[in-house]
Amino acid sequence: MRGSSYFKRPAEYYRRTQWTYPDTLRIRGSVIPSVLTDVVIITSFSATILAIEKFNWLERSLNVPNMIVPALSVVVGLILAFRTNTAYDRYWEGRKLWASLDVQIRNFSRMIWVGMKDTPHSATDGGVAGSRGSVRVYAHQLFGRNNSSSSMKSVAKNGALATTTTNASNSTVRGESVSHSTLIDLDSDIHHEDVHEKVLVIRLLLAFAVSVKHHLRQEFGIRYYDLEKLLPEGYEPCAATDHVDTKAQHDKALGDRQRLYNEESWNIHVGNEDGQMSLPLEIAHGLSLWVIAEARQSRIESALIGNLLGSINSMTDIFTNMERIVFTPIPLAYSIHLRQVVYLYCLALPFTFIAALGWLTVPLMCLVSFTLFGMEAIGREIENPFGKDANDLHMDEFCRDLKRELDYTVNLKNFVPGAHA
Structure with missing residues (x-):
């Protein structure tokens, strides 16, 4: 059966095959090598x-x-x-926190799929272009940032939708269409145009979970196989990884604590290119921008707006608590x-x-x-x-199971009355 691997007995996470050595004779997974x-x-x-x-x-x-x-x-x-x-x-x-993250992502994806109104688009709309109803989705639509970069100018020349919100994250844009999807075929004729936007956001939910996994393992950046097709085209992360190996010096006044070289005054101001943010927080910021933008266009049921923003807040809280475990040994x-x-x-x-x-x-x-x-x-x-x-x-298994669930979600038809306005 194709989806049989989704259902696992608890012991299968530790015993990969049906026939194995008794626990008394096992070396792999034990502390004997240590x-x-x-x-x-x-x-x-x-x-x-x-x-x-x-x-x-x-x-x-x-x-x-x-x-x-x-x-x-x-x-x-x-x-x-x-x-x-x-x-x-x-x-x-840590296990309870990951289970809570699963709950928030499951709820968020379900509320988006059934609670977002589908509105007809024409070929001249900013978010839709080309034949067969394929959708052009740009990084700045979810990680909006007004700047004067050449890539943003090229997007404007092509008639793409201008960004309606601003973001202090260090994201850049390339005006390219989404050509691949790990969750659904974006070029399929059988799907309504707004389905593509839903899938993009649900894909970002999975990207949040995967990026949390990599961040907790001290694997920074986006060059990983499981993040390759989850982020929108043209997305480039904040340059926080440029300072991962920053040297530290011993501070005698603080005992064993350390401080960074080249300390500067703590002054927050607009346009500071030294601002940094981890990938999960950047994704959460983009999701918040998207929810607010859709709410202002009345495309999300008003009763769900607070729930969606609450889920994003809970996801950020869960991620912060996971960081607390990792960075407080x-x-x-x-x-x-x-x-x-x-x-x-x-x-x-x-x-x-x-x-x-x-x-x-x-x-x-x-x-x-x-x-x-x-x-x-x-x-x-x-x-x-x-x-x-x-x-x-x-965590790899958890993310893989979550991906299977979201795959199934985006293939369910929405029969909610009034969903297609």
Whole structure:
């Protein structure tokens, strides 16, 4: 069945095939590669200590009473439990935020598809040109910016619709028609002209989700396969990525905090070419401009305008909270201290087992170190749930499923009375 891959059991996100190894024997997706070096170090150290004791290389015994072990065990256990719980809270919050983003995009696309009035166009209208009713859609129609660039002039000469709103984003325009669509064929005769505009906006909703995924993974810009055909023709993003590798200097007055070189006065003014904005926020800004423009032309049901703007606000809020998770990691001092405590505990433990266990100390310490460092590695891996690790959120799958839903939405016929004015 063609769409069967849309429906997945929860286990399918972790088990890619029906026949697989039991979880006990699995290495892929586990923390074994991450902790292997630490386990080897602790095991080798334990073997060395035991060899020194057994062959009497020192004049005195290395055995230490085990009365200190219970106290250290409680401390290490509490620290590891807090670390893992905190990391999983961030993981679970990230999943809830992505689910909320899905809700807003689903609602927004549905409200547009059934709540926007279709109005007839002629071939001379600004948004429509050419035979077969194909639509010319320009970047400035959704990311409106009045400027004197040569590309904007060429659009004006061709009789394209002049922009009705202004935007401080650093977008440029090329007067080209939309020739491809990942959601629907824009040149099809069976669709009303306004359907193309709806599809363009719904495509931008998917672009918002995809751009959020890339932004959270520190993948800036638009040169990605899944963003290639989602943005309008002629769109160029804000040049915020030009300053990704900006150097920083240490500020003694602020301790470990840093500040950027070449600090200037914080003055906001129109025409500042240094203004920057991330791609998701730029898309949200364009969607807001579109909703307001359509509302002023009475092409959107008045009852839906507040809902549409509320969805955009919620999408921005969700994106900001995702940024909070990514750019506010566990404090470095806590991570360093936890790792130091686990190492000291594992290095001290063999001295208490020498007399009682003998050579069994070596495999026991291998087991203990694997357990403790494994818990620490799990917390370190899932504290940022938006990455590409095996245990991170499957954001590529989420975006792919969302794309399938929007594909289905734009192929549903609108039978709402009065939709075609």
